Structure formats: structure tokens, C-alpha cells
Amino acid sequence: MTIAGRRILHVFGISSGNTGLVVKILLALFLMVDFFIIASYFLAGPLGLSLIFGTSDGVAYAERDSTLYVLIFMLPLRLPVAVNLGGLFSVLMAIYTGCLLASWLLDPGLPRTIREMVTVSPLRIFRNWILTMPFVSGMLLLAIVVLQSVQEAQGVPTGGITFTNPYETLTELAYSPLLEEIGFRITPIGTFVALEAFVVWRIKRRSGYSISLSRLLLLSFLVPERSRRFAGLRTIETHGVLRGIGVPGWVVILLTSVAFGLAHFLSGSGWEVGKISSAFAAGLALSLVFWRYGAHAATLLHWFFNYYSYVYQLASDTYTQAFTRLFYLIQDATFWLGVSGWLAFLLILLFRIRFKTREKA
DSSP: OOHHHHHHHHHTTOOHHHHHHHHHHHHHHHHHHHHHHHHHHHHHHHHHHHHHHSSHHHHHHHTOEEEEEEEETTEEEEEEEEEEHHHHHHHHHHHHHHHHHHHHHSTTOHHHHHHHHHHTOGGGGGGOHHHHHHHHHHHHHHHHHHHHHHHHHTTOOOBOOOOSOHHHHHHHHHHHHHHHHIIIIIHHHHHHHHHHHHHHHHHHGGGTOOSOHHHHHHHHHHOHHHHHHHHTOOOHHHHHHHHHHHHHHHHHHHHHHHHHHHHHHHTOSSBOTTHHHHHHHHHHHHHHHHHHHOHHHHHHHHHIIIIIHHHHHHHHHHSOHHHHHHHHHHHHHHHHHHHHHHHHHHHHHHHHHHHHHHHHO
16 A cells, blocks of 8 residues: 555554555445446446337337437538437447447456556556446536536526437437537547647657557547557656646647537527536546547446436336336445545545645745
């Protein structure tokens, strides 16, 4: 365990001799809750398929065709052909399952991350997205709920979207995360990272720069942090959030987050002016996750707020009481992970401030 970790435990009256045992117990409890939420992520896809194809109303909806639109650089483009909604839903579930598997397997991978959490530091959790996601999603959910509650107490409404068909709602909420991540994160921010990487590639190519340009550009849209690392640019992992992104990167992130907030309000779908700030906050978090972990991670975090939350609610209304209990259990676990995440964040922040103050003294 790190010296900082021992100092934190000392504040709560835990002696150094018991430090290892206490940390292992807390880590085991956390991982139990974390894996419960992760398991619910993998169940959400099959559950949605059973709702669409295993109920009469769902099958009737799945047989319909509809025209779709995509977002490229935050601009909507309508596709010229109609697609079958059941087929679309199946493809979306396959994509999200792929994102979950990528989050599990991508370097350093879940098993290695757990070993490093035990042998090096619990903070190693932030190297793997599937382990980090329950923490981050709970923290972001709490922050948005608090923000909207404060705004509504001051008379600033958030509004909401109303659907008449629950299966239409489920499909819309399954499609929107992928649609909006492509439009507001992958294409604009990915293009900026690709341009930075291209400039560096042109400079370093004469000095034996090994990675191909095509691979570098592809990584810029899929895993920006990895593209920047290959290009020799600063990364969040090595230089922190502020310096690892840099001023130009922060400008792009803030502009796309503002656009994300305004787009919700101006869409005319039922959102009120209070949605601008909460969607901006969500857009900022999604941009940081995209930059640090990749397109699959940002898509999954967006999926959590749209599809994941609703599919368990619909299952609790459609199936047996067991899903109602599971739905509330997931809500409770997400809430407490969010609370513990914010407490850990504030505690680490206070100790870093105190450490820097001592260094100056």
C-alpha cells in the first residue's frame, strides 16, 4: 500500500499493523458490489432482446420498418433507406456487448487490473474501464440529480421526453447513445486528435517513427489516449487531466459539451432550459471518458443513462416481482457506489492539497 493510503487510514484510527487486512476487506466488499453491477450490464442486452422478441407487443413493434438519421460532426443526416426495427435492436445489442467485452479485455485487462489493485494500489482500478464504470456512472448520476434538483428548486425546469409505446422507448434509448457519441464525441474530438497525431507523425516519420499513419488515425477515433501515446504526445495517464489534454483539447471538449447541452434543449423533444446545464455536465464527463478510455467506454456510459436504466424498469413492469427487486437493488448499489466514489475523490483531493502545502512549507 502507498504511504498516502496509510495516512488516510490513520485519520480513521486504523493502525499500520491492521492496514493490509482492512484494505483487503474493503477491497473485497467493493469488488463484490462492482461485479454485481458489471453482471447486470451483461444481462441488460439479453433482457432487452427478451422484451422485444418475447412479448406480443414487442414483436409487433419489431416487425415495423423506420427511417433513421445519423449524427456526423453534430449534424443530423437522414438515411435514404428504411430499416427493420427488430434487426436494428439486435445489431445494437451486439454492439454494446462488444463494447463491454472490449472494456473487459483491453490492456491492461480486468484480471491484471485486479492483481495490481491488490499488490500495488486500489487506485489502479482506473486503468480498466469495466471496473471503473460502476463508480463513474454512480458519481455522474448523483451529480446530475443534485444539479437538476437545485435548478428545479429555483424554478428552472428540466423537462423530459414522453413516449407512448414502451418498446419504442426502449429502441430509441438503445439507439441514441451510439448516435450521439458518434456525433458529439467520436467525429469532432476524434478528428482533432487525428490532426494532432498526423502533424506529429509527419515530423517524426524521418526519425524512424514505427507506427503506420492509418493505425494512428484509426486509434484517434477509437482510443484517443492510445493514439496520443504512440505519437509521443502528453496523455492523461502520464500528465493528469489538465496537462494531458492540453489547452486546444480542452477548447474542443468544452465546445462539444456546450453543443451537446444546447442540442437537447433546441431539439424540441420536451426538454426545458434546465437540461442545458445537466447535458453539458454529462457531455463533459463523456468527453473525458472518450479521451481517456475510448469510444467503447463513452458509448457505454451514455448507454447506462439511456438504455440500461430503462430496460430494468421495463422488465420490472413486464415480468415477475424478482425483476422489481433486482431493479431496486441495482439502484441502491449504484447510489452507494456513487456516494463512495465522491467521498474517495474528496478525500484524495484533500490529501493532495495537504501534501502540496507541506512541500511549499
